[in-house]
Amino acid sequence: QVRLQQSGPGLVKPWQTLSLTCAISGDSVSTDSAAWNWIRQSSSRGLEWLGVTYYRSKWFNDYATSLESRITISPDTSKNKMSLHLNSVTPEDTAVYYCARESRSAFDYWGQGTLAIVSS
Amino acid sequence: QSALSQPASVSGSPGQSITISCTGSSSDVGGYNYVSWYQQHPGKVPKLMIRDVSSRPSGVSNRFSGSKSGNTASLTISGLQPEDEADYFCSSYTSSSTRYVFGTGTKVTVL
Numbered sequence: 001q002v003r004l005q006q007s008g009p010g011l012v013k014p015w016q017t018l019s020l021t022c023a024i025s026g027d028s029v030s031t032d033s034a035a036w037n038w039i040r041q042s043s044s045r046g047l048e049w050l051g052v053t054y055y056r057s058k059w060f061n062d063y064a065t066s067l068e069s070r071i072t073i074s075p076d077t078s079k080n081k082m083s084l085h086l087n088s089v090t091p092e093d094t095a096v097y098y099c100a101r102e103s104r105s106a107f108d109y110w111g112q113g114t115l116a117i118v119s120s
Numbered sequence: 121q122s123a124l125s126q127p128a129s130v131s132g133s134p135g136q137s138i139t140i141s142c143t144g145s146s147s148d149v150g151g152y153n154y155v156s157w158y159q160q161h162p163g164k165v166p167k168l169m170i171r172d173v174s175s176r177p178s179g180v181s182n183r184f185s186g187s188k189s190g191n192t193a194s195l196t197i198s199g200l201q202p203e204d205e206a207d208y209f210c211s212s213y214t215s216s217s218t219r220y221v222f223g224t225g226t227k228v229t230v231l
Contacts, residue, residue: 106171
């Protein structure tokens with residue numbers, strides 16, 4: 001059974017970096033049959049896809065164009081996890097952040113969600 | 121990239137069937153058979169209900185079915201039950217500025 005366990009601070013100051021981690025069990029971050037995504041949800045923006053990291057003989061990343069200047073998603077193969085870093089955050093980045101496994105173009109396993117509030 | 125359009129709310133009585141629409145464009149829903157549907161109860165994590173337009177993952181009730189025509193996908197819930205009351209979101213792969221786009225969400229109420 002695949003399980004995704006998120007961790008990271010729930011409160012971030014404006015213009016600082018939001019950093020979250022997603023620990024994977026029951027699968028490998030290096031698998032060539034899935035991809036590992038970050039998605040966020042807020043009442044103002046709904047569900048929003050942020051980016052993905054995946055391994056297909058080498059590592060690939062893809063980010064939402066609106067965020068690509070501020071976002072980094074990176075795998076950690078030694079700990080079987082992935083991380084999200086979103087810098088220069090503003091109150092508009094306040095949302096529940098989810099990591100999710102993408103398999104056959106659908107998100108079949110989700111982390112428990114982390115409410116990240118941007119406030120001074 | 122604009123969100124896929126869904127009705128804000130749909131309601132039905134127990135045992136009835138309801139259908140939720142999800143309208144996009146030829147760059148997403150109409151261009152790929154990669155439409156999925158998610159159920160989300162309040163305060164809970166989204167759950168995958170339909171993938172690849174009409175395929176049900178293992179463990180999902182056969183009361184849930186999906187289809188697509190042109191740029192519009194649909195989720196039908198037959199034999200509506202009280203536990204079906206939740207928010208439902210569609211998602212599609214897209215060739216535009218973001219890999220995936222989600223729908224605006226539909227609140228299903230069981231009367």
